[in-house]
Amino acid sequence: CQTPLCIDCGAHAGLISDIILHCGGRVECFEPNIYLNFFLKRKFENNKNVKIHQKAVSNKAGKTQFLTFQNRILSQGNRIVESVQDSETSDAYEVEIINLCEFLEQKEERIYLLKLDVEGAEFDILPHLIEKRFYEKIDFIVCETHEYMFENGYEKLEQIQKELQKRGVKNVFLDWC
Secondary structure: OOOOEEEEEEEOOHHHHHHHHOOOOEEEEEEOOOOHHHHHHHHOOOOOOEHHHHHHHHEEEEEEEEEEEEOOOOOOOOOOOOOOOHHHHHEEEEEEEEEEHHHHHHHOOEEEEEEEEOOOOHHHHHHHHHHHHHHHHHHEEEEOOOHHHOOOHHHHHHHHHHHHHOOOOOEEEEEOO
């Protein structure tokens, strides 16, 4: 009977959040980009079913640099992790990061959807989500992987896929986008 809760990590301009809302869900958005966050706050300012966090998600909490890829202040590729794209990174500013697992542990209700589009930070987050068995508390986990951003990205992805297969996990989708 309760409105389904969805967590949109890497909300960007809110397209996935819009779809979730249209389907009757509630959304907690995480978007560290100061420009996109301003847009999201204006877009959803009167919607009681949206909570916006101007934070990045990771496997730890604190502050870090949000890296701007190819001077694209609003575009994909901006990230909190070092990658093979660092030579094309032009600017950065400090952002707050939260430990996503700690955030999820505080949620007492079941989560319908967790979307991760976090430009490489998924490789820090997913092993902890799997280890803590959050796939049992969340109906669907969808993740855009960014293995091309790392010298060992394909190995990282393969290791996560093997762990999910070993555990028989069927509700984690690493190729949703």
